[in-house]
Amino acid sequence: MPNERPQTVLVLGGDGFCGWPTALDQSDRGRNVVIVDNLSRRKIDAELGTASLTPIQSPERRLETWRxxxxxxxxxxxxxxxxxxxxxxxxxxKYRPDAVVHFAEQRSAPYSMLSSTHRTYTVRNNLMATQNLLEATRLSGVPTHIVHLGSVGVYGYSSKDWTMPEGYLEVTVPSSAHPDRKVEILHPFEPVSIYHLSKCMDAQLFEFYARYDNLRITDLHQGVVWGTQTRLTSQSDLLVNRFDYDSVWGTVVNRFLMQAALNHPLTVYGVGEQTRAFIHLEDAVNCVNLALENPPAPGDRVRVRNQVAECLRVLDVATVISDQTGAEISYVDNPRNEEAQNTLSVTNESFSELGFTPTLLREGIWRESVEIAQRFRADVDLDRILPARPGEHVGERA
Ligand SMILES: NC(=O)c1ccc[n+]([C@@H]2O[C@H](COP(=O)([O-])OP(=O)(O)OC[C@H]3O[C@@H](n4cnc5c(N)ncnc54)[C@H](O)[C@@H]3O)[C@@H](O)[C@H]2O)c1
Known part of the structure; x- marks a missing residue:
């Protein structure tokens, strides 16, 4: 985004785990921020009987506090x-935003696999949210930059002996005239849940609208986000961000933290050799800003950036948390329909070039999450940390 005048940023899904700290960050940078959200995440908590461990306030109370x-x-x-x-x-x-950050999707892989209804809801909600944003942008003619939160999981979690590139793969398409001709194509997708499938289909919509309608689009392939608070959400208890630890919404990091806080062994599924990509929340918020400030030009193809700090095995995560808290590690049968072991390597070159220096899980900033888990542990429902039925959930949510 150019820097001469106050800019306006729409944050779709700005009431959520990533959206709320992003909205505060953009506001703190002096931009006019508008949160657009249907509060479906809060409503789904009511449906499932889940809840944020931290007492999140209504959007109105949060915004009054921020003001x-x-x-x-x-x-x-x-x-x-x-x-x-x-x-x-x-x-x-009305707002003629310089940028729209699109977080407004159903983001749990396990939720997307609960039943046929949940599968259909996830596809309809996620694809129509994206399609409506693209179509509204086209209709309005506002030259905005769309920044979408996608997932590293679109590439699947089967072992590959190459580093996951940022969206595009160079392949050789030989012909008699050009036996060594190379072209770049979107890297093949291999979704492991309906949620991930919806992100793959989003990518196809983005490709079309960038090529056909010249929309400026960045798709961020984000890893599992860990941490709870950012510098800004921790300024007041009334700004606190959500902390999910249950088996549908909580990531592996939060589930382990909660178990450690309750002196419960960290339950590693299988042998813990499933490898995933991770990023800290504050880093994720900063990367969104870097993406906003470095848009593609009209006519450019979709800019894909991997929003990832590091790749770790589940056992590595358990070991870090065990080292820091003294919690034991126990191995349980894997209730998930996923590969027992995979390797994963993901480049984050484009953010590194923009100055991104990742926070690593081992560095200790995650202590903030331990403190959250300790502070609210009286409210924890331990039964919610493990999935109810074997085979019910597939993959991590990111
Ligand atoms: N949290 C992670 O670890 C992670 C990792 C990778 C990618 N992502 C992606 O980042 C985005 C945000 O994730 P999150 O963890 O903040 O999720 P979240 O569920 O906490 O936030 C999503 C927000 O979008 C809103 N929303 C959903 N559908 C909507 C609709 N149709 N209209 C308006 N608002 C709607 C929800 O009410 C919620 O406030 C998602 O697209 C997710 O796929 C998240």
């Missing part, structure tokens, strides 16, 4: 982005 602390105003619009393209188009006309 009192910072003197800055964030607008809030309650809207189902997947349902109302005209309303979304109207918002683009």
């Amino acid at each position: 009192a602390l910072s003197g800055r105003t964030i607008d809030f619009v309650e809207l189902d982005v997947s349902a109302d393209v005209e309303a979304l188009s109207g918002l683009l006309d």
